Amino acid sequence: MAASGVKFGEKILFGVFALIGVFAIVSFVMLEVLRSRSDKPLYPTTTHYDFSAAGLHGSALFRDKGCTACHRAVQSGTNMGLDLDGIGSKRSLQYLQDFLINPEATYPAKTIDHGFSPKAAAYVTKIPVADLQAIATFLSELRATQGSADARLPVPERSGFVDEMVKVWAPDNWKSEHQDVREEAKTGNKEEQRGAGAK
Numbered sequence: 001m002a003a004s005g006v007k008f009g010e011k012i013l014f015g016v017f018a019l020i021g022v023f024a025i026v027s028f029v030m031l032e033v034l035r036s037r038s039d040k041p042l043y044p045t046t047t048h049y050d051f052s053a054a055g056l057h058g059s060a061l062f063r064d065k066g067c068t069a070c071h072r073a074v075q076s077g078t079n080m081g082l083d084l085d086g087i088g089s090k091r092s093l094q095y096l097q098d099f100l101i102n103p104e105a106t107y108p109a110k111t112i113d114h115g116f117s118p119k120a121a122a123y124v125t126k127i128p129v130a131d132l133q134a135i136a137t138f139l140s141e142l143r144a145t146q147g148s149a150d151a152r153l154p155v156p157e158r159s160g161f162v163d164e165m166v167k168v169w170a171p172d173n174w175k176s177e178h179q180d181v182r183e184e185a186k187t188g189n190k191e192e193q194r195g196a197g198a199k
């Protein structure tokens with residue numbers, strides 16, 4: 001099957017691939033130039049931290065104990081795993097300690113990596129409890145701005161749209177059987193709001 005030269009269809013196909021490649025490279029360069037010239041960050045930062053001494057110790061352990069192989073926090077670690085920035089606004093210190101020491105009994109769903117061996121992060125439960133407590137303290141100090149994607153609580157302002165949706169869709173017994181998380185957001189854990197509107 002001796003093919004002489006490149007067929008017309010192949011030329012079009014390769015041409016399209018080349019165009020996509022050029023487009024990607026040009027876009028990337030433009031984005032990088034824009035980013036380096038601009039004094040504002042490209043995206044607003046919605047996670048923040050203010051570490052205690054124990055939290056700082058925990059952050060060193062977090063890196064030393066291999067957590068960054070699967071997780072990302074405070075700009076270190078892998079992008080492929082679970083991002084733990086802001087987790088302290090979602091989970092309590094007690095929960096984080098319990099999870100690290102006894103993941104399968106604590107996690108609300110089936111775990112994939114944490115738990116008993118041969119799960120990949122089974123080694124975590126073997127780390128000395130004092131170290132796990134320091135890591136939990138570190139994690140609890142990773143906060144998210146209230147209302148951002150990583151936060152548990154919604155924005156403190158009332159939304160007319162959400163009110164309307166609740167009126168239309170929530171069953172009558174909803175108020176008596178469940179707690180409205182927005183009430184909690186209003187009375188507000190001030191801690192959750194720290195850094196709101198941060199640059």
Ligand code: HEC
Nearest residue numbers: 065066067069070082099110111112113114120121124135
């Ligand atoms: C092999 C990959 C892997 C390693 C290593 C790993 N984790 Fe995880 N981690 C996961 C996965 C996957 C989940 C989601 C829960 C699950 O399926 O096990 C998770 C969940 C978590 C959570 C979230 C729990 C929650 O309820 O939201 C915390 C906190 C956590 N890991 C901390 C750690 C710490 C601290 C270390 C290091 C001591 C560590 N992880 C090491 C994969 C890993």
